[in-house]
Amino acid sequence: MEISNQDVPRIIGNGHSGRKVYGTAIRLVLASSIAGYIPFTMAHAQTAVTPVPGFPAPTTHSQQAYSPFDTFTSRWTRADARQIKARSDPNVAVGANSMPTSVTMPDIPADFPQTNPDVWLWDTWTLIDAHANQFSYNGWEVIFALTADPNAGYTFDDRHVHARISYFYRRAGIPASARPRNGGWIYGGHLFPDGASIKVFGSTTLTNNAEWSGSTRLLKTDGNEVAVFYTALGFNRTADGANVAPPVAIISKANGRIHADLNHVWFTGFNNHTGLLQPDGTYYQTGQQNEFYSFRDPFTFEDPQNPGQTFMVFEGNTAGERGAKDCTAADLGYQAGDPYAEDLDTVQNSGATYQKANIGLAVSTDSSLTQWRFLPPLISANCVNDQTERPQVYIKDGKYYLFTISHRSTFAAGIDGPDGVYGFVGNGVRSDFEPLNWGSGLALGNPTDLNTAAGSDFDPDPQQNPRAFQAYSHYVMPNGLVESFIDTVEGRRGGALAPTVKIQISDAITQIDLSYGQNGLGGYGNIPANRHDLDWQGFVRDLLRSGTSSSANVSLASFVQQQ
Numbered sequence: 001m002e003i004s005n006q007d008v009p010r011i012i013g014n015g016h017s018g019r020k021v022y023g024t025a026i027r028l029v030l031a032s033s034i035a036g037y038i039p040f041t042m043a044h045a046q047t048a049v050t051p052v053p054g055f056p057a058p059t060t061h062s063q064q065a066y067s068p069f070d071t072f073t074s075r076w077t078r079a080d081a082r083q084i085k086a087r088s089d090p091n092v093a094v095g096a097n098s099m100p101t102s103v104t105m106p107d108i109p110a111d112f113p114q115t116n117p118d119v120w121l122w123d124t125w126t127l128i129d130a131h132a133n134q135f136s137y138n139g140w141e142v143i144f145a146l147t148a149d150p151n152a153g154y155t156f157d158d159r160h161v162h163a164r165i166s167y168f169y170r171r172a173g174i175p176a177s178a179r180p181r182n183g184g185w186i187y188g189g190h191l192f193p194d195g196a197s198i199k200v201f202g203s204t205t206l207t208n209n210a211e212w213s214g215s216t217r218l219l220k221t222d223g224n225e226v227a228v229f230y231t232a233l234g235f236n237r238t239a240d241g242a243n244v245a246p247p248v249a250i251i252s253k254a255n256g257r258i259h260a261d262l263n264h265v266w267f268t269g270f271n272n273h274t275g276l277l278q279p280d281g282t283y284y285q286t287g288q289q290n291e292f293y294s295f296r297d298p299f300t301f302e303d304p305q306n307p308g309q310t311f312m313v314f315e316g317n318t319a320g321e322r323g324a325k326d327c328t329a330a331d332l333g334y335q336a337g338d339p340y341a342e343d344l345d346t347v348q349n350s351g352a353t354y355q356k357a358n359i360g361l362a363v364s365t366d367s368s369l370t371q372w373r374f375l376p377p378l379i380s381a382n383c384v385n386d387q388t389e390r391p392q393v394y395i396k397d398g399k400y401y402l403f404t405i406s407h408r409s410t411f412a413a414g415i416d417g418p419d420g421v422y423g424f425v426g427n428g429v430r431s432d433f434e435p436l437n438w439g440s441g442l443a444l445g446n447p448t449d450l451n452t453a454a455g456s457d458f459d460p461d462p463q464q465n466p467r468a469f470q471a472y473s474h475y476v477m478p479n480g481l482v483e484s485f486i487d488t489v490e491g492r493r494g495g496a497l498a499p500t501v502k503i504q505i506s507d508a509i510t511q512i513d514l515s516y517g518q519n520g521l522g523g524y525g526n527i528p529a530n531r532h533d534l535d536w537q538g539f540v541r542d543l544l545r546s547g548t549s550s551s552a553n554v555s556l557a558s559f560v561q562q563q
């Protein structure tokens with residue numbers, strides 16, 4: 001039986017709470033199914049999803065767009081997240097709608113190169129404009145990364161409380177095949193002057209502070225002023241590293257200027273750091289509500305559907321007391337009569353109420369981007385996952401993708417999935433987002449046991465599964481290129497840029513491009529600019545005039561002459 005959109009309950013359309021709603025209507029197609037419960041195959045928006053035997057059907061998400069200022073928050077439900085396992089296990093998910101390999105990052109070799117032997121680096125991002133185009137500056141590609149000192153006496157896992165934002169640069173326009181194996185990034189040093197970022201905390205007493213992720217905007221594409229949006233972290237710790245109070249997290253901004261000559265790139269400014277946002281306890285959980293709260297990782301952008309406004313997405317948690325048993329049937333997201341649905345009380349008593357991530361939204365209220373106002377979250381993952389980190393907005397073919405990274409360890413009881421990048425698609429910044437890839441959300445995960453016929457779970461046992469944590473902090477770049485950093489491969493710790501991979505993105509489906517690089521693995525740290533600032537041509541003229549004839553400069557010159 002088919003029902004038209006007139007018959008669909010008012011989850012969509014202009015009548016819903018008087019909200020302005022964007023986009024097209026949906027159709028539900030009912031079909032016969034297993035086990036005699038209300039049978040259906042969904043044909044919402046574009047993706048048809050058939051339930052996997054033994055698993056629930058995913059939640060119906062219309063992809064319907066709402067105004068960014070609306071109160072609608074989409075849900076990544078338990079019914080959705082259970083699709084990760086349902087559709088990953090080749091023993092279960094055979095045939096259509098399964099994803100045994102299409103969302104798995106290829107194996108990184110254990111002999112990977114360090115990006116720089118003198119620094120550990122992890123979360124990495126690029127110099128972008130308001131639409132996430134990646135700019136070179138005067139012929140140099142520039143990246144920013146969280147870094148720590150491998151020789152300072154702390155462990156790789158304790159690096160977070162010592163994190164400083166650093167920058168790296170390399171000549172633009174040279175193909176990955178002509179670069180050194182480690183990508184050829186030159187370490188530029190810490191981005192901010194020593195002692196500058198702690199000023200955000202004013203007179204608050206701290207034992208130490210750190211700089212966490214992370215995005216950098218070239219404010220005018222024909223200028224050199226940049227704004228760094230980052231998370232200032234303040235800690236009060238005992239000598240053995242225990243927090244005596246919840247860390248203070250302040251989403252902050254500092255402005256500076258980029259400079260470059262024929263030999264190097266450098267920055268000035270960044271002396272004044274402005275705190276922009278701290279959680280409000282209404283939409284976004286505070287440290288008082290939960291000492292393990294997450295509030296960080298700002299990413300700013302302009303939305304073509306709402307010209308003149310600058311928005312920010314960030315990582316948050318649903319406000320309220322830690323562990324409060326207030327997940328709802330909608331957070332679980334099961335269809336009526338689904339035999340594989342869970343009981344709400346059982347879920348809440350499992351400890352899942354400690355996992356309540358969200359992706360937050362804020363809007364700037366001044367032209368200098370120093371005043372911001374919270375808007376309701378875009379997505380919540382109540383009773384599903386505790387951390388939706390480093391969110392980004394990615395617009396392609398008129399579709400709005402929200403990508404976010406998450407860990408296996410932060411999924412709620414009863415849900416399993418790999419460390420990796422998860423994604424959601426809608427028709428606007430605020431949408432009823434459909435989790436990518438058959439409702440699961442998984443866009444690109446680390447290799448797991450589920451990729452082998454013998455596998456049955458995401459067991460990170462290093463013997464069976466030495467690459468379960470091979471890479472993390474994936475960032476999706478123009479043209480579907482995805483960069484990340486190496487965490488652990490066969491027990492070897494990384495702190496280096498991972499090989500770039502490429503995903504094909506088409507509506508609600510993503511698939512790794514195995515024709516990219518060698519069997520899907522491109523160059524280590526292949527993070528190319530897709531735009532070049534206006535001085536680029538002049539810079540290259542100077543370069544040619546200077547007679548500098550290193551192989552890199554010759555490659556650059558020949559590349560430019562082809563443009």
Ligand SMILES: OC[C@H]1O[C@@](CO)(OC[C@@]2(O[C@H]3O[C@H](CO)[C@@H](O)[C@H](O)[C@H]3O)O[C@H](CO)[C@@H](O)[C@@H]2O)[C@@H](O)[C@@H]1O
Nearest residue numbers: 122123146157160163212213296297387389390472473
């Ligand atoms: O360094 C803080 C920034 O890093 C992010 C994203 O990578 O948060 C990561 C997080 O740590 C986990 O991920 C690590 C891999 O990067 C892993 O090595 C570690 O074992 C994990 O705990 O850092 C905090 C503090 O540990 C934790 O809550 C996160 O999951 C990003 O969100 C931060 O800005």
